[in-house]
Amino acid sequence: MRIVVDAMGGDHAPANVVAGVVDAVREFGVEIVLVGDTPRVQAELSRYSYPQDRISIVHASEVVDMDDNPIDVIRRKKDSSMAVGINLLKKPGYDAFVSAGNTGALVAAATFYLRMIEGVDRPGIGLVIPQIDGCAFLIDVGANSEPKPEHLYQYGRMARVYMQHVMGVASPTVGLINIGEEEGKGSEFEKETYRLLQEKMPSFVGNVEPNKLFKNKADCLVSTGFVGNVIIKFAEGLMEAEGAVLKREIRKSPLAMLGVLLMKGALNNLRKQVDYSEYGGAPLLGVNGIVMKGHGRSSAKAIKNAIRATIREVEHGIIDQLKAAVTAG
Amino acid sequence: MRIVVDAMGGDHAPANVVAGVVDAVREFGVEIVLVGDTPRVQAELSRYSYPQDRISIVHASEVVDMDDNPIDVIRRKKDSSMAVGINLLKKPGYDAFVSAGNTGALVAAATFYLRMIEGVDRPGIGLVIPQIDGCAFLIDVGANSEPKPEHLYQYGRMARVYMQHVMGVASPTVGLINIGEEEGKGSEFEKETYRLLQEKMPSFVGNVEPNKLFKNKADCLVSTGFVGNVIIKFAEGLMEAEGAVLKREIRKSPLAMLGVLLMKGALNNLRKQVDYSEYGGAPLLGVNGIVMKGHGRSSAKAIKNAIRATIREVEHGIIDQLKAAVTAG
Numbered sequence: 001m002r003i004v005v006d007a008m009g010g011d012h013a014p015a016n017v018v019a020g021v022v023d024a025v026r027e028f029g030v031e032i033v034l035v036g037d038t039p040r041v042q043a044e045l046s047r048y049s050y051p052q053d054r055i056s057i058v059h060a061s062e063v064v065d066m067d068d069n070p071i072d073v074i075r076r077k078k079d080s081s082m083a084v085g086i087n088l089l090k091k092p093g094y095d096a097f098v099s100a101g102n103t104g105a106l107v108a109a110a111t112f113y114l115r116m117i118e119g120v121d122r123p124g125i126g127l128v129i130p131q132i133d134g135c136a137f138l139i140d141v142g143a144n145s146e147p148k149p150e151h152l153y154q155y156g157r158m159a160r161v162y163m164q165h166v167m168g169v170a171s172p173t174v175g176l177i178n179i180g181e182e183e184g185k186g187s188e189f190e191k192e193t194y195r196l197l198q199e200k201m202p203s204f205v206g207n208v209e210p211n212k213l214f215k216n217k218a219d220c221l222v223s224t225g226f227v228g229n230v231i232i233k234f235a236e237g238l239m240e241a242e243g244a245v246l247k248r249e250i251r252k253s254p255l256a257m258l259g260v261l262l263m264k265g266a267l268n269n270l271r272k273q274v275d276y277s278e279y280g281g282a283p284l285l286g287v288n289g290i291v292m293k294g295h296g297r298s299s300a301k302a303i304k305n306a307i308r309a310t311i312r313e314v315e316h317g318i319i320d321q322l323k324a325a326v327t328a329g
Numbered sequence: 330m331r332i333v334v335d336a337m338g339g340d341h342a343p344a345n346v347v348a349g350v351v352d353a354v355r356e357f358g359v360e361i362v363l364v365g366d367t368p369r370v371q372a373e374l375s376r377y378s379y380p381q382d383r384i385s386i387v388h389a390s391e392v393v394d395m396d397d398n399p400i401d402v403i404r405r406k407k408d409s410s411m412a413v414g415i416n417l418l419k420k421p422g423y424d425a426f427v428s429a430g431n432t433g434a435l436v437a438a439a440t441f442y443l444r445m446i447e448g449v450d451r452p453g454i455g456l457v458i459p460q461i462d463g464c465a466f467l468i469d470v471g472a473n474s475e476p477k478p479e480h481l482y483q484y485g486r487m488a489r490v491y492m493q494h495v496m497g498v499a500s501p502t503v504g505l506i507n508i509g510e511e512e513g514k515g516s517e518f519e520k521e522t523y524r525l526l527q528e529k530m531p532s533f534v535g536n537v538e539p540n541k542l543f544k545n546k547a548d549c550l551v552s553t554g555f556v557g558n559v560i561i562k563f564a565e566g567l568m569e570a571e572g573a574v575l576k577r578e579i580r581k582s583p584l585a586m587l588g589v590l591l592m593k594g595a596l597n598n599l600r601k602q603v604d605y606s607e608y609g610g611a612p613l614l615g616v617n618g619i620v621m622k623g624h625g626r627s628s629a630k631a632i633k634n635a636i637r638a639t640i641r642e643v644e645h646g647i648i649d650q651l652k653a654a655v656t657a658g
Contacts, residue, residue, distance in 0.1 A: 067511070130570075132570060132573055132574070142508065145508065145515060145516045146516040146517060177559070179471065179474065179554075179555055179558040179559060179562065182396070186474060186555065187474045187475040187553075187555055188475060190555075209562055209566075210558075210559045210560075210562035210563035210566055211562040211563065211565040211566035211569070212566060213563060213566050213567075214566055214567070214569075214570035215566070215570075224516075225508075226508055226515065226516050226519075226556070227555070227556065227559055229508040229539075230506070230508060230539045230556055230559060230560065231539075231559065231563055233508065233538055233539040233540040234539035234540065234542060234560055234563060234564070235563070235567055236540040237538075237539055237540035237541060237542050237543055237544070238542075238543070238564055238567060238568075239567075240540070240543075241459075241461060241543035241544075242571075244461055245461070245598075246595060246596075249594075249595035249596075249598045250592070250595050252595070253594060253595060255591045255592075256591055256592045256594060256595040258588070258591050259587075259588040259589065259590070259591030259592035259595070260588065260592060261588070262584045262585055262587055262588030262591070263579070263584075263585045263588035263589060263592065264588075265578075265582060265585060266575060266578035266579050266581070266582060266585040266588070267575075267578075269574075269578045
């Protein structure tokens, strides 16, 4: 298996990307192709010892910046690590692409260069989120901020394939994120989407309210990219704020400080279970190739975890499964 | 000051409402009119001692249920505690109405019976949310799930009045909740709203991403009712899930259990600062009268806090301030 990684994508690239890649190679025995500025990538690589035949570099002279217009990756930065990396997937022997770079650019480049699989009109970014027991798949979290109901239906179908084949859930259920449980809640978009899912989606369980998002209401949760993105960003902000406030409170009391030490294990486990960056990557589904989005602030560990999640997709032949399931309908 | 309270609104009414009202009367010295089924309210009241001249009952034979269609409160349940209570505001000597009942019905009844103040087309529900330092005002959290950009502009203007006159912020800034910081982010609705606010709103600071919602980016945060409702419901769900996971983790370790005991004070302070139900109520702004929405699961304490927040609005003459500021533009 050979995975292409955008060495220049994300806030701390290439240092953290290379560190994560080295760990992934050691731990998963996978082969990695790093795409980026060769001297800089080489310099980072030289800091580690690793099986040399497992990591190679493909040069790319440009970098897509976080504030670049998504369309630039196609029009202007054709020799960017992102464009070059995605284009490698069109050749035999390259199984997947991982990037922690500009989300909009990644969606645009993947759509433009790889094209969509038949039966899917727009790509969606999914995310495995924790549940009180197990996990669920939320899609879309930011590829398509103003979708049509039909797109959410397609997301639901792809999410079912992901949960079934990658996560091993036998017959995944699908829920629609909405501000009320009953049919007829939400804006016109949600009402229409509800009717469509009711009619055409197997295992549709109805609306799921955001306060019940962790309560195992459905294996797959569909939403607009706007709402999905609000949810994951807000979760990040809320957890950060809680951490800041707790730190401030604890500083006021020596007993609380001791308490925190004693609770450290439990708090770390909480973070692991609630913080979905632990899963590492967010699969971009719908394009004709395996593309994984890493968080922009990805640490080396997050990069490694994103590679692990990507390996799972390759092993389970997700693209063939998607084509079989989605194109068939 | 005389505040009308819906004795029958919310999950544990009238018991928790009456308990909260008794506490409010004792603590704030306010006069309360409880609207509801007289025998049931009387039975609850008889459990407490309180200054008798401070609490009176106005009978209403019907109750708006949580799953009633909002329009029923106007068409069918004209003698409900909600309809009767709101109508009292049209008489002299009644200053405000508080209800923890059906949100949609409250919005419909307040709009229908009280009418809008000039210059506002649709009511919005606001919420005081904590910031790392101080607080901000988020509007709309569920009255208007599919607003026009113009409505968000009006919400922003009302939010500024609230923050200035009720919360004492000298020159409140306004931000638009959006999935990116730069102009041009989000769906068509956010782009249009951005342009409108840019052009007409004093102290507009641009987009605020949900991961920065607690970071004092703006004093007033405007969003569609759909997005605002997703945010507050998701916050509730996330905090609940964290609590459940933490409890499970702690049970695994006696040291962690001890840690929790030592941290109890800090954890409680965290909850107080992060949990916005602590503020108690969510003002319905735009209607021609002071209306406060309590959380459906309101405890006695939440009811008391909602009454306190209502008192502040009355004291600061919020309706006159809104009329002066909004109608003037």
